Amino acid sequence: MPELPEVETTCQGIAPHLVGNSITTVEIRNGNLRWPVSDEVYQLKNIALGKSLPPAAGNRAEPDTCVFRRAKYIIIPLPKSQHLLIHLGMSGSLRITAQEEELKKHDHVIFNLSSGLQMRYHDPRRFGSVLWTDQDLEDHRLLAKLGPEPLQDGFSTEYFIAKSKEKTKAIKLHIMDNHTVVGVGNIYACEALFLSGISPKLAAEKVSRPRLAKLHKNIRTVLQRSIDQGGTTLKDFIQSDGQPGYFKQQLNVYGREGEPCLTCESKIKRIVLGQRSTFYCPKCQK
DNA sequence: AAAACTACCTGAGTGC
DNA sequence: TGCACTCAGGTAGTTT
Structure with a gap:
């Protein structure tokens, strides 16, 4: 995927x-x-x-x-x-x-x-x-309304905080919304929220500015690290030269329902947000 | 306007 | 072994 x-x-x-x-x-x-x-x-x-x-x-x-x-x-x-x-x-x-x-x-x-x-x-x-x-x-209709690239200057801390403060929807859905920022899929949304200690279901506007700044940084970190590693592969991604792209980075929460949190050993929880599986640590993420 | 929800699709996995 | 069923997920488009 x-x-x-x-x-x-x-x-x-x-x-x-x-x-x-x-x-x-x-x-x-x-x-x-x-x-x-x-x-x-x-x-x-x-x-x-x-x-x-x-x-x-x-x-x-x-x-x-x-x-x-x-x-x-x-x-x-x-x-x-x-x-x-x-x-x-x-x-x-x-x-x-x-x-x-x-x-x-x-x-x-x-x-x-x-x-x-x-x-x-x-x-x-x-x-x-x-x-x-x-x-x-x-x-072009498919490109015209896209938000900024996550790794470029347009996705600034100030932009992200301002945009978040006007949204009532869950923070996870907010960062996965292409109008906010592009390229943050389910896996990286879960991981960035874990690294930031933010509950995925918290309303975007309720997240404090310092925590939004932290999330902004972690979205970039998670994506950049994965690009550096050549892409996370879970199932069917094949690199263009035909080699399977197995670079599965350490995932802290994604796909780990019921397993111990790598930080606090609490059981990782799975909920559904926007019809999508969402994994998080109920103790580390508030 | 914004948020919530739907449709699209096949392969893998599960249960009987 | 086979059948029926569920789940996975990006995202444009539709509904609330």
């Missing part, structure tokens, strides 16, 4: 195979993803890709970059201000393979590359998307 670090890892993994190459043809085996694969994707032929690699933190558009990331969208610039927007949803992955490698059941979109290799979009649950647009990205 790709979280932001997995998306970042994917961008870094596919970039060397895209840079300076072109998409010769696209083969769509199942275009029925979250949204139908854009008609324009079917027509792509001999399309040049960017000539420079993305910066280490790939969530910035540099001139002629072959791929970058915004939130969990993988964005591949094409000529004439066109872009591919690829989202991995819950179970998606992009892999670089040889043409002759046997297709898997859920390889839905095949990009043939001028290098002779292929980039394959694989997604068992089909929650992801492969879209084409010629709109300015900042106007």
Whole structure:
């Protein structure tokens, strides 16, 4: 289940195979993803890709970059201000393979590359998307209303505190809301709240300023650490070169219902917030 | 306006 | 062994 670090890892993994190459043809085996694969994707032929690699933190558009990331969208610039927007949803992955490698059941979109290799979009649950647009990205319906990137300056302590103080909903739902900040999925939300000693169900506006500042710092820490480690893998994330991305970092609470808290040995509790499992230590998190 | 809830999907796991 | 069932989760879109 790709979280932001997995998306970042994917961008870094596919970039060397895209840079300076072109998409010769696209083969769509199942275009029925979250949204139908854009008609324009079917027509792509001999399309040049960017000539420079993305910066280490790939969530910035540099001139002629072959791929970058915004939130969990993988964005591949094409000529004439066109872009591919690829989202991995819950179970998606992009892999670089040889043409002759046997297709898997859920390889839905095949990009043939001028290098002779292929980039394959694989997604068992089909929650992801492969879209084409010629709109300015900042106007695109899926990107226009996104909050700041968690690891960039726009996500400042002051911004986060001000935004939180006007919200009545549970703090966990607040930090998972893309309008607040992008890229904080269920796992990292649980972990950041644990590190901050904040109960996930506490109303955002009720969290004190110092504790919000601490949470802000921990959101960044947890994401950055995971990116550094190449992405947490729980189930089906495959790195783009095909190696399973097993970098499971130490998770303090996620998936540990009934097990002892690593700090105080109380039993980790599981509740449901916003229809999602939420794990926390009832003693350490108030 | 904001919060709460739904739909989308398949594979893994459980219980009978 | 097989069938029925539940659960997992990102997030746009809908309802309250």
